[in-house]
Amino acid sequence: MSRPGSRHIHVPRVDRSKVVVGSVWDDSDEKGFWLTKTPDERLEAMELLREIAYGHDSTTARLQRVLETAEFPPR
Numbered sequence: 001m002s003r004p005g006s007r008h009i010h011v012p013r014v015d016r017s018k019v020v021v022g023s024v025w026d027d028s029d030e031k032g033f034w035l036t037k038t039p040d041e042r043l044e045a046m047e048l049l050r051e052i053a054y055g056h057d058s059t060t061a062r063l064q065r066v067l068e069t070a071e072f073p074p075r
Contacts, residue, residue, distance in 0.1 A: 012052075
């Protein structure tokens with residue numbers, strides 16, 4: 001069960017039977033494709049790639065903030 005306000009994205013499985021080998025220097029219309037997308041769509045795609053690479057972990061949804069103080073003796 002998900003908490004209110006939390007979101008769950010369905011991460012599709014990667015089909016590893018389809019492999020395309022190419023060079024990063026090859027001309028492609030990939031840049032043109034992404035320029036046709038809105039900034040929100042690009043961010044959503046980037047988040048999907050991040051979740052595919054690192055997995056979805058709700059505990060990392062927030063940054064933990066820790067305050068640590070050190071007391072030094074007076075000089």
